[in-house]
Amino acid sequence: MTAVALTVNGKAVTGDVDPRTLLVQFLRENLRLTGTHVGCDTSQCGACVVHVNGKAIKSCTVFVWQIEGANITTIEGLAEPNGPLHPMQEAFREHHGLQCGYCTPGMIMTAIDMVNRKGHELDDPTIRHELEGNLCRCTGYHNIVKAIAAGAKAMKGHVQVQS
């Protein structure tokens, strides 16, 4: 077993884990933050995307001890429990950028990372290229792309609640 300490959504957390524990397992099973999903478990589908020190990564492909001390943001950390949604979440709601919702947490975390790197004015080809690591098996991507373009604009001036 190995001891780990991280900051998750602004809170210090610790755990004593088997070295094989992946970040996504730690989030879901130890911390019960089940908003981060496991889709393919082979680093392809993007359902498990979270931010590690502000960068989008696939939490199914990182051992939790590899990122000891890091600052993690998950989908649960984007908005206060009873407060307004994050602008990107709101844009997904508004544009119906989901059907079953399984891929949505990863889509939203990827979308926010995209805005952080590429800015608030995102055209269609850019969004589709940047979404290569996120799969949606319900509807195709049309409304997801629309939601991200709108969410990117709406994020201007938005201050992240924590982390």
Add this chain to the structure above:
Amino acid sequence: MYAFTQHRPATVRQAASLLTKQEEAKLLAGGHTLIPTMKLRLAGPKHLVDLSKVEGLSGIEMKGRSLVVGAMTTHVEVETSPIMKESIPALAGLAGKIGDPAVRHRGTIGGSIANNDPNADYPAAVLGLGATIITNKRRIHADEFFKGLFETALEDDEIITKVQFPKVNKAAYVKFPNPASRYALVGVFVSKRSSEIRVVVTGAGANGVFRVTTFEEALKKRFGPKSIEGLTVPADGMASDIHGSAEYRAHLVGVLARRAVAAAA
């Protein structure tokens, strides 16, 4: 996944010593090949030697007429580095087409080269630019480094620390990505440095990355796509699988080489 013990050395020397002392030890860089392979139980190292705490293994700097890239430099760092974009834009562009954004945040150049996946992008650039691989023991020229499928010249306790890329006059990389994985079904890297011309193919060869000397000779007379018009590589020796036949890959080599030369010229 089989159980393992993890180690987090602070120096290359400690890492190398762990590789020697521990049985069935493997280096862990970004982990974006090794961890999926371990999940499938295709790899079961008893010891993982993580390089992320070793100082001085990442970053990009100009040294004379070369760009030196630390082994633990991530794909996104190569993609967005101002000095890389200015000096060898073809290499920055190649890094930006590996996998997807989340993969590029973790995957490293050293990890990719050491693994030498026959469909990976970086081996094409390393061989295509005539780079030198610097390890804890020696300097290895790209021509001597890649030895076949997942095989390199690296010894068991040898660790890549840097990769040195010479600046070239012209270079371009064009790939036909596998629609699912984004690995290169076929990728062609071309470069011209004074009289030295390189045409390198990844993804297609049954034995990994290779140079196309017939195309290189033809381009010596004039570096333009017309010089290699009609030239082909034999299907014999190409990989053949559900993603593409040997004939199809051989055809793509010609098409992508012409496109790469056009983009570089």
